[in-house]
Amino acid sequence: MGECAFNLSLIADFEKSMTAEDMADFLREKHVTNIYETSTDHECFANFNAELIKDYWACRANPASYIRDGMNARVLWELRKSAILWHFMDGEKDPWFFEAHQATWGVKEIKEYRASVMRTKFIDYVDRDWQYFWVVRFGIKDWQDVRIAAELLFADGDTEKPDELGDPIRDLAWRLVPVDSYKPKIEV
Amino acid sequence: MNKIECFNAVDDTIIEEELLSESEKHLINLCCKIRRAANSNNVVIDKTEHRDSDNLHLFRFIELCNYSVDEFVLRYLRNLQPFSLREDASQKYDKKIICVISLGFKYCLYVKVDTTQFCEIVVSFHEDQFYSHRGNEFSGLLLGGVKSEVGEFSSQTIAIPWGFKIFHIGLFCQCVKEGVFRCEPKILSNYLVNEANNFLADCLNNQQVFTKFNNLKQISFTSYGESILNEISILIDYASYCRNPNDVTFATIALTSRFEILQNFPDYEEYKKALLERYSKKIPDNERALIVLGLFI
Numbered sequence: 001m002g003e004c005a006f007n008l009s010l011i012a013d014f015e016k017s018m019t020a021e022d023m024a025d026f027l028r029e030k031h032v033t034n035i036y037e038t039s040t041d042h043e044c045f046a047n048f049n050a051e052l053i054k055d056y057w058a059c060r061a062n063p064a065s066y067i068r069d070g071m072n073a074r075v076l077w078e079l080r081k082s083a084i085l086w087h088f089m090d091g092e093k094d095p096w097f098f099e100a101h102q103a104t105w106g107v108k109e110i111k112e113y114r115a116s117v118m119r120t121k122f123i124d125y126v127d128r129d130w131q132y133f134w135v136v137r138f139g140i141k142d143w144q145d146v147r148i149a150a151e152l153l154f155a156d157g158d159t160e161k162p163d164e165l166g167d168p169i170r171d172l173a174w175r176l177v178p179v180d181s182y183k184p185k186i187e188v
Numbered sequence: 189m190n191k192i193e194c195f196n197a198v199d200d201t202i203i204e205e206e207l208l209s210e211s212e213k214h215l216i217n218l219c220c221k222i223r224r225a226a227n228s229n230n231v232v233i234d235k236t237e238h239r240d241s242d243n244l245h246l247f248r249f250i251e252l253c254n255y256s257v258d259e260f261v262l263r264y265l266r267n268l269q270p271f272s273l274r275e276d277a278s279q280k281y282d283k284k285i286i287c288v289i290s291l292g293f294k295y296c297l298y299v300k301v302d303t304t305q306f307c308e309i310v311v312s313f314h315e316d317q318f319y320s321h322r323g324n325e326f327s328g329l330l331l332g333g334v335k336s337e338v339g340e341f342s343s344q345t346i347a348i349p350w351g352f353k354i355f356h357i358g359l360f361c362q363c364v365k366e367g368v369f370r371c372e373p374k375i376l377s378n379y380l381v382n383e384a385n386n387f388l389a390d391c392l393n394n395q396q397v398f399t400k401f402n403n404l405k406q407i408s409f410t411s412y413g414e415s416i417l418n419e420i421s422i423l424i425d426y427a428s429y430c431r432n433p434n435d436v437t438f439a440t441i442a443l444t445s446r447f448e449i450l451q452n453f454p455d456y457e458e459y460k461k462a463l464l465e466r467y468s469k470k471i472p473d474n475e476r477a478l479i480v481l482g483l484f485i
Contacts (some may be wrong), residue, residue, distance in 0.1 A: 024281035036239075042281070042304075043238055050278035057278075152239040159239070 005079055005101035005110075010065035011086055014056060023053040026064065034073040036155040044153040048073065051147050052080070058142050060084040068103070077150050078110040081132060084146065088139030133168045207339065207364035212270075212327060216368055218286050219270040219331060225286075225301045225309045226265035233261050234302075234312045243314035245465040246409070252455075252462050253352060253415040260352075261313045265299065267349040270329045271376055289316060292326065292380065292404040293351075294411075294425060315409055326373035329364070336363040344369055350380055351412025377404050384411060388426055391419045391446075392438050399435045401426070410466070420446050420463065428476040440483065447484040460485050 027035075027049060036044040052063040061083035067076060082101060089097040097117060101110065111127040118125040118135065125131050129149050136143045152163040171184040208216070225231065235257070237244055247257045272292040279287040284304040290297035298316035303309050333344035341362050346369070348355045357379055361371035384407045385400045392398060401407055406429045411422035420443065427439040450459050464485060467477045 020278050020280045021283055041236075042302075046279050046281050046285075049281045050276075054278050163239070 001102075003103040004099055005066055005103045005105060006083065006098045007065045008095050008098060010062050011083060011098065012059070012092065013062050014059050018053065018056055020049060020053045023056065023063065024049045026067070027052070030067050031070050032067065032073055032076060033070060034155045035153060036157065048150070048153045054145055055080065055084055058145065060140065061086050073154055074107050075110070078107050081148070082110060082114055084140060085135065088135070130165050130168045130171065133165055207362070207370070212329060215270050215273055215275060215327065216329060216331070216365070218275060218288055219268055219273060221286055222265055222268050222288070222299065222301050223331070225303070225311070226262045226268075228309060230307060231262060231309045231311055233258050234310050243312070245462065246314050248462040249410050249417060249466060252459055253413060253417055261311060264313070264349045265311065267347050267354060268299070269331060269346070269348050271326050271373065292377065294405055294408045297409055326376060328370050328373040328376065330359070330361065330369045330371065331367060333367070333369050336369075338363050338365060351409050352414070352418055353412045355379075355383065380404055381407070384422065387412070388422055391423055392442050395438050398438055399430055399432055401429070416446055416449060417459065417462070420450075424467070424477050424480050427480040440480070443480070443484060
């Protein structure tokens with residue numbers, strides 16, 4: 001096994017008091033790339049940063065456990081999506097799920113690995129945003145605060161691609177009982 | 189400072205600390221900073237479209253109600269009250285940013301003041317549908333009134349900007365700091381719900397028996413006002429919230445007459461566009477509103 005993508009001693013360490021400003025300084029110090037930001041437009045950076053600090057405040061996961069120098073925001077985001085499953089995957093007791101994440105992995109590998117684990121419970125899981133939503137919905141406290149889709153925050157993001165999940169609860173109902181009067185807003 | 193003055197000073201500090209928690213002092217401080225920023229000469233209202241939310245629909249609404257966006261926003265912020273505010277500290281990525289959410293609406297009001305952009309103060313002001321699920325716990329803290337001793341109870345008339353209106357409410361409240369009063373939060377929310385119900389009764393052509401709003405979270409920012417768009421907004425809120433078929437019928441009849449008027453406006457297309465944008469966000473709460481709107485547009 002190579003180097004783990006997570007610093008497991010930090011992932012549930014929330015001792016230090018942190019502000020959004022501290023988190024922003026940390027992100028900048030680490031030179032995280034691919035977050036859309038210009039000298040006058042800080043909206044994406046502010047939203048990206050807000051998600052990470054909210055994870056910290058809600059004791060979901062400490063971003064310091066997975067942010068590395070010069071990393072791409074897309075990789076960061078996928079690691080974050082795994083990291084916030086710390087309690088759901090019982091990381092405190094046995095962090096096998098987290099240990100398996102390799103530091104060399106890109107977005108594809110992280111998603112594939114997460115899907116392979118989730119598939120043992122949800123047979124058609126392929127880590128689409130709406131599927132991950134359900135993991136978050138049942139596995140994470142204060143799930144309403146967790147933003148999952150982030151396409152618009154990335155500098156190389158596709159602005160045409162919707163940055164939302166549609167209505168996963170209604171979509172699930174439709175999957176169970178399809179009716180002509182409703183069509184899921186996102187890819188099934 | 190003689191012994192008695194010194195004693196009084198210490199006493200006042202004790203009273204003030206007892207009457208206000210640290211977080212309340214912080215919130216008052218933020219509210220005062222926003223008020224000060226709105227009073228400065230170099231304020232720019234951010235009218236660029238945000239990537240992740242439709243933040244401009246409120247401005248279109250304001251313009252169609254015959255207000256200048258800049259004047260409307262600045263007037264609102266100059267009178268901003270802390271009682272309904274909660275800081276969104278997660279957006280404060282720089283010390284020069286102040287971000288608060290006003291919780292007492294169906295869709296929270298988001299206010300961000302950014303003083304980092306060269307020498308301008310940039311103000312964002314829009315409805316925040318993402319955070320609409322958050323609570324509506326009020327602190328009851330108000331700025332203004334006439335001079336009163338700290339700790340003293342008195343009747344005060346306080347200006348409260350709410351939606352498209354500024355209410356001047358007479359309240360019995362306690363002075364908790366110079367220029368800061370606290371009243372029972374429930375009195376404030378009841379007052380505002382009552383105002384909305386009065387406006388709704390007018391819009392329903394003084395219908396005598398109808399289900400009333402009972403919570404501020406049922407009523408949008410755009411539903412407090414006097415223009416036809418405000419009337420349509422409150423009727424759509426009402427039709428979306430009501431489950432009783434009679435109430436929905438009352439609202440639909442009232443909306444029919446409003447849309448008949450609207451269709452005769454030369455800039456009807458603008459109104460139509462503004463309404464469609466207003467209710468276009470794909471959030472569950474909007475679905476009923478969109479169905480109602482679909483009957484007329």
